[in-house]
Amino acid sequence: MFVVWIETLIDSIDRTKVEITFSPHLFDRKECWNLDLDKIEETARTGKIVFEKCEEPNKICFKRYYGKEHTTYVLITRYYKDFIEVKTVWPKKGR
Secondary structure, X not given: OOOHHHHHHHHHOOOOOOEEEEOHHHHHHXXXXXXXXXXXXXXXXXXXXXXXXXXXXXXXXXXXXXXXXXXXXXXXXXXXXXXXXXXXXXXXXOO
16 A cells, blocks of 8 residues: 555655654653654664555654564654654554
8 A cells, every 4th residue: 555645755865864853842752751862763764654644745654663672663754855854753562
């Protein structure tokens, strides 16, 4: 179920090399959720797309499981021309 507009966004910039920025909202939650910014950035670069949570024109959701910590990071991101902004993060135990 690969949606055309998501494919266009993914092809527009290389997410493995592009700059990743963080919303100020994320830093409000960082202490509360004990978030790891390196894992958040890695999830944005290499995570799987969660199609059900994506919305046009530029909102894409990624998730990635980290086995050692038994934690899954779910990210809501906004794609822009030159960067990706991480808006919200949900860490959860297990897959």
